[in-house]
Amino acid sequence: MNGPKLFAAYQQKLKKEAKIVLTWQLSILVLFFAFWEAASRLYWIDPLLFSSPSRVFSSIWSRLIQGSLLGHIQITLFETILGFLIGTIAGIVIASMLWSFHRFSKIMDPYLVVFNAMPKVALGPILIVALGPGYLSIIAMGFIISVIVTTLVVFAAFNEVDQNYLKVLRSFDATKWQCFKEAVFPASLPAIISTLKVNVGLSWVGVIVGEYLVSKQGLGYLIIYGFQVFDFTLVMSSLVIIAILAAIMYKTVEKIEQLLIRK
Amino acid sequence: MSYLTLDGVSHYYFSKKQYTESLHNISFSVKKNEFVALLGPSGCGKSTLLSMISGMLQPAEGEILINNEKIEISELEIGYMLQQDYLFPWKTIIDNVLIGPQIRKRQTSDLKQKAIALLEEVGLKNVADKYPSELSGGMRQRAALIRTLITEPEILLLDEPFSALDFQTKLKLEVLVSDLLKAYQKTAILVTHDIGEAISMSDRIILMSSNPGAIAKIYDVPVELRDESPFLARKHPKYGRLFDKIWADLDQQKHTVKPMEENAYERS
Numbered sequence: 001m002n003g004p005k006l007f008a009a010y011q012q013k014l015k016k017e018a019k020i021v022l023t024w025q026l027s028i029l030v031l032f033f034a035f036w037e038a039a040s041r042l043y044w045i046d047p048l049l050f051s052s053p054s055r056v057f058s059s060i061w062s063r064l065i066q067g068s069l070l071g072h073i074q075i076t077l078f079e080t081i082l083g084f085l086i087g088t089i090a091g092i093v094i095a096s097m098l099w100s101f102h103r104f105s106k107i108m109d110p111y112l113v114v115f116n117a118m119p120k121v122a123l124g125p126i127l128i129v130a131l132g133p134g135y136l137s138i139i140a141m142g143f144i145i146s147v148i149v150t151t152l153v154v155f156a157a158f159n160e161v162d163q164n165y166l167k168v169l170r171s172f173d174a175t176k177w178q179c180f181k182e183a184v185f186p187a188s189l190p191a192i193i194s195t196l197k198v199n200v201g202l203s204w205v206g207v208i209v210g211e212y213l214v215s216k217q218g219l220g221y222l223i224i225y226g227f228q229v230f231d232f233t234l235v236m237s238s239l240v241i242i243a244i245l246a247a248i249m250y251k252t253v254e255k256i257e258q259l260l261i262r263k
Numbered sequence: 264m265s266y267l268t269l270d271g272v273s274h275y276y277f278s279k280k281q282y283t284e285s286l287h288n289i290s291f292s293v294k295k296n297e298f299v300a301l302l303g304p305s306g307c308g309k310s311t312l313l314s315m316i317s318g319m320l321q322p323a324e325g326e327i328l329i330n331n332e333k334i335e336i337s338e339l340e341i342g343y344m345l346q347q348d349y350l351f352p353w354k355t356i357i358d359n360v361l362i363g364p365q366i367r368k369r370q371t372s373d374l375k376q377k378a379i380a381l382l383e384e385v386g387l388k389n390v391a392d393k394y395p396s397e398l399s400g401g402m403r404q405r406a407a408l409i410r411t412l413i414t415e416p417e418i419l420l421l422d423e424p425f426s427a428l429d430f431q432t433k434l435k436l437e438v439l440v441s442d443l444l445k446a447y448q449k450t451a452i453l454v455t456h457d458i459g460e461a462i463s464m465s466d467r468i469i470l471m472s473s474n475p476g477a478i479a480k481i482y483d484v485p486v487e488l489r490d491e492s493p494f495l496a497r498k499h500p501k502y503g504r505l506f507d508k509i510w511a512d513l514d515q516q517k518h519t520v521k522p523m524e525e526n527a528y529e530r531s
Contacts, residue, residue, distance in 0.1 A: 183351065186353050
């Protein structure tokens with residue numbers, strides 16, 4: 001029997017493929033930083049404006065040791081996660097209401113379209129006036145930027161559920177709520193998860209912009225502050241940290257996806 | 264003694280600019296434990312008729328009676344089987360089978376035993392904890408059948424339940440359904456566009472014509488065929504004769520309809 005042997009070879013091949021991909025990924029990362037460093041040192045780019053990896057990492061390191069950075073990270077992370085959660089959950093709840101009340105969804109349609117097309121960041125000053133120049137405004141920003149998109153995408157997913165599943169349930173006299181719980185919601189989970197992934201990015205945008213506008217703390221504040229005092233190493237450091245945090249958050253959502261959806 | 268009676272049932276479909284009469288003055292009755300097949304081209308309103316019997320749709324005109332009384336249709340236990348199994352992919356087979364009792368909040372441990380026994384009867388006991396995606400099409404449709412039977416419906420509505428299966432699986436399932444319905448003494452209405460299936464499974468065949476859907480002709484299936492299992496019925500000499508008769512009637516229908524409606528027939 002050749003089965004076990006071929007299977008081992010197949011597994012070997014998969015492992016090898018994964019290794020090649022990882023090698024390339026790491027190479028690109030290293031090359032990017034190496035090129036940045038070299039370009040900065042050889043004055044291909046202005047080191048004052050674009051800094052260099054060595055300066056960025058030593059800046060991050062020293063600020064970590066001082067302990068000032070951790071506070072900023074915590075604030076921004078807290079605001080982002082809260083904005084993300086509130087925006088996503090509110091979006092799903094609104095979508096469920098639109099699904100339950102057909103007429104309500106028809107009435108709301110133009111308002112949703114307008115609100116979705118509107119640049120939410122433009123509402124920043126209004127939020128600050130209404131909620132005060134604190135973290136509340138910033139969380140609201142993270143929320144507002146993701147809630148309408150979530151509503152639209154999830155509502156569309158609810159409507160795309162195969163009507164025959166509902167027919168099966170109705171033949172057992174299922175109520176509307178039972179139809180939602182047993183068929184509509186679970187069938188829409190993949191779509192909901194993919195909006196989660198989009199919302200991770202969106203809520204970071206909302207919160208960083210919010211911090212640009214009002215904050216005295218947080219990574220967005222560090223970027224603006226660095227810009228104002230011409231410390232571009234600080235700006236770059238904040239960007240690197242945001243990139244890492246956003247990636248971690250995205251990966252967490254992916255883990256949740258694996259738990260929720262059977263492949 | 265008729266059990267289910269349809270009396271002058273009509274139905275209309277509305278669109279923004281026009282309306283179409285999809286069912287026109289349908290009257291027939293079904294006796295208790297009888298197996299009736301509704302045979303006809305696609306778009307003749309067979310499935311709409313089933314939806315009305317199930318109570319999901321109200322007839323625009325006419326009435327549907329049970330035991331000569333107009334009753335709240337939701338009081339009646341109705342089992343509905345569709346073209347595809349529509350098992351919920353995120354539930355295991357046993358949970359899928361028990362969805363009916365779960366919806367009606369009548370889930371008991373006895374019922375679970377019963378579900379397992381029924382699954383065993385159709386050869387699915389060992390896959391009870393698997394998910395639908397791990398099963399073949401025939402197995403899934405068998406599971407869907409058990410899901411329908413577990414609630415002990417008075418009337419079984421079968422909406423082309425075998426049409427998505429390959430021929431061998433379809434035949435096996437026809438035999439199984441026919442045996443189970445006889446064993447549990449169920450009244451059943453089968454919607455199909457397959458003449459052979461209608462003849463081999465049912466006691467009576469109602470041939471429908473389309474635009475608007477109406478009853479064209481009713482055939483009594485010979486007793487010899489009724490008592491045979493669907494597989495053996497197909498080999499009976501009387502099977503061929505009835506088949507040819509229905510075929511000829513359908514063919515004639517096809518030539519009398521207008522070109523647009525002919526297309527609708529071709530699709531079937």
